[in-house]
């Protein structure tokens with residue numbers, strides 16, 4: 001047991017994700033269970049720089065397990081990207097007798113956390129939370145399951161109107177660099193085509209494929225497009241391109257946007273958040289640092305932050321195969 005860890009701070013950073021509140025709750029309750037102090041940091045790394053702190057106890061986190069967003073708020077802090085900003089953050093933590101930090105966020109949050117830990121020899125553990133699911137070494141990130149369900153529910157509704165009017169719908173989902181939401185929601189909602197950032201199959205191929213589907217008897221179609229898709233056209237340009245090259249369909253575009261980041265977390269995300277929150281506190285108590293607590297085969301695992309943030313996004317070929325077979 002690391003005797004020097006008596007006060008753990010917790011913050012949320014980067015894009016918010018459903019399940020962040022449940023993770024904060026688990027961190028606070030684990031601190032309380034192990035008789036440690038817990039300090040909440042508002043507004044992510046910016047709050048660390050501005051000492052926007054509040055002591056949290058088990059009762060401070062009541063009635064939040066079911067709430068979307070993050071009650072600690074989140075920011076994308078430019079100042080934390082500077083050495084000076086990180087030094088201010090360190091000074092504030094020391095002045096408030098904080099011994100370790102749990103950061104809940106995505107790859108950027110982990111990159112900043114690792115840098116901070118190395119510069120100031122300060123214990124840090126990360127909890128992966130982003131709807132993008134783009135973190136290495138964990139089967140799932142917090143918020144991803146909820147976001148997927150939100151997207152599938154939305155596309156189901158779009159399908160009703162698409163099929164009533166025999167229309168082709170292009171539906172944009174989030175994922176600047178990662179196609180996990182697009183690929184999985186596309187399969188789950190029965191999309192005809194799924195365009196993701198990890199591969200560029202070309203707009204011409206899309207026209208061919210849509211023509212074939214029309215010939216095979218399809219009267220309406222849904223194409224799921226990840227926002228970071230690589231055809232070089234935005235979704236409206238893509239719609240125009242299809243319109244110019246294919247007369248068979250009337251086309252509409254629907255951009256789902258930030259509804260994907262909100263809403264009450266699914267049970268899966270609440271349980272995951274609870275496991276990872278407890279796991280993060282226990283890891284710090286064991287003297288761990290510069291690691292992420294992730295989930296693999298339902299067990300909490302420790303992954304070096306260095307590995308967690310490695311950008312080697314690959315598509316799941318099996319999912320792509322299933323998508324192609326089930327959309328014939």
Ligand SMILES: Nc1ncnc2c1ncn2[C@@H]1O[C@H](COP(=O)(O)OP(=O)(O)OP(=O)(O)O)[C@@H](O)[C@H]1O
Pocket residue numbers: 013014015016045075076077078079080081082105106107108109110111112113115129130131132
């Ligand atoms: N290279 C870096 N050095 C220092 N801090 C960084 C660095 N990259 C990111 N950060 C800090 O982490 C914050 C969150 O990063 P980012 O905005 O990339 O979101 P994220 O954690 O990747 O989440 P998501 O991609 O899901 O929105 C940044 O605003 C910044 O304060």
Ligand SMILES: O=P(O)(O)OC[C@H]1O[C@](O)(CO)[C@@H](O)[C@@H]1O
Pocket residue numbers: 014015016130131132174175176227261
């Ligand atoms: O908060 P912002 O700047 O709108 O970020 C949008 C981005 O954040 C994410 O939702 C991840 O949190 C990406 O999928 C999306 O590209």
Ligand SMILES: [Mg+2]
Pocket residue numbers: 014106107108130
């Ligand atoms: Mg990110």
